[in-house]
Amino acid sequence: MAMSDQLSAQDWLDQGLKTLARRGFSALKAEPLAKAMGVSRGSFYWHFRDISAFHAAILKAWREVAAEAIIAGVESASCDADPLAMLLQRVFSERLALERAVRSWAAFDAAARAAVQAIDRRRLDYVEGLIRARGVAADVAQARALILYWAFLGYALSDRPLAKAQREAVVAELLHIASL
Amino acid sequence: MAMSDQLSAQDWLDQGLKTLARRGFSALKAEPLAKAMGVSRGSFYWHFRDISAFHAAILKAWREVAAEAIIAGVESASCDADPLAMLLQRVFSERLALERAVRSWAAFDAAARAAVQAIDRRRLDYVEGLIRARGVAADVAQARALILYWAFLGYALSDRPLAKAQREAVVAELLHIASL
DNA sequence: CTAATACCATACACAGCTGTATGGAGATTC
């Protein structure tokens, strides 16, 4: 029969991502995770060689969901709507706890920093393309993409959910920045 | 005679801030710090009640230097120059390792978060005032101050020093955003 | 039915950090 009480590596990664978003990198340890999942560390060390392998797997999993979120932004702006407007609306209304956790981690960890930088490049290229599609010169579009993306990072880091009116004002300003 | 080989609490704080900027919050522990200073933890526990008291003292010290940096930005724009331009020039050419470390710390620590939020409010108010002094309406100035400050945070977090040309382009764009 | 395999519990040795208790050396005060 299917043993549903058996754990897979993905189960550990799911718990790891959830814990990372809630309590940060410092909570990404074998024993607390095992206690939270109701098993012993024997399971952990069966699925992962050691802690750093688990960390690497967590980062790989995050890279995939982060890249997925990019194309999700593209998809949501499918038809006639302004893609940049849709993207900003979505991004500045989410909670971004996982984003914040990974970047906090990346501040002083080389592996996490590499993952973050890879995602940054993809997102920056995408935003820069959206701005250039609005008829902005290449060099100006690069600077403005940086500013928009930094603003997103600052918002994600501060973790203060905006009031609805304030959010719309900010998004309107950002769109205004992108267009001219 | 003056015992220059004696340590004061301030010596520990200086070493703590340096270590925080270089290796992050996770390196803010008594034993590694003592080893780095060539003494034993006996000195640490004489000057500080426990680790959390040391952490609180570090945060207090950071609050003071962070607030100091604000008025330093004001002072540097003393005479006829544009104060906001001077501020942006300075801010986007610094390394900001300590800023990055404290914010990484604050992502999942209540005490650090309180310190960061206090500094954020002061800086935001100051930037918003500079923007309003340029003849921008209050509500718009608030949104633009948020964007400019977030951009600063994003830059501080990414920790990629900009090339000179790129920095000047970004600062020019930010000034353009502030003015209209 | 037996053997192999997947998955996990338990136990052990080890390391790093905390906090405290105790004592000691150097300076200071009277």
Next chain:
DNA sequence: GAATCTCCATACAGCTGTGTATGGTATTAG
């Protein structure tokens, strides 16, 4: 010059986390 105070070293107990070794249970293969 004895006592006191300041500052630090040492030693100890305790906790938490790591990694491994070993064994057990349940499922699957033959």
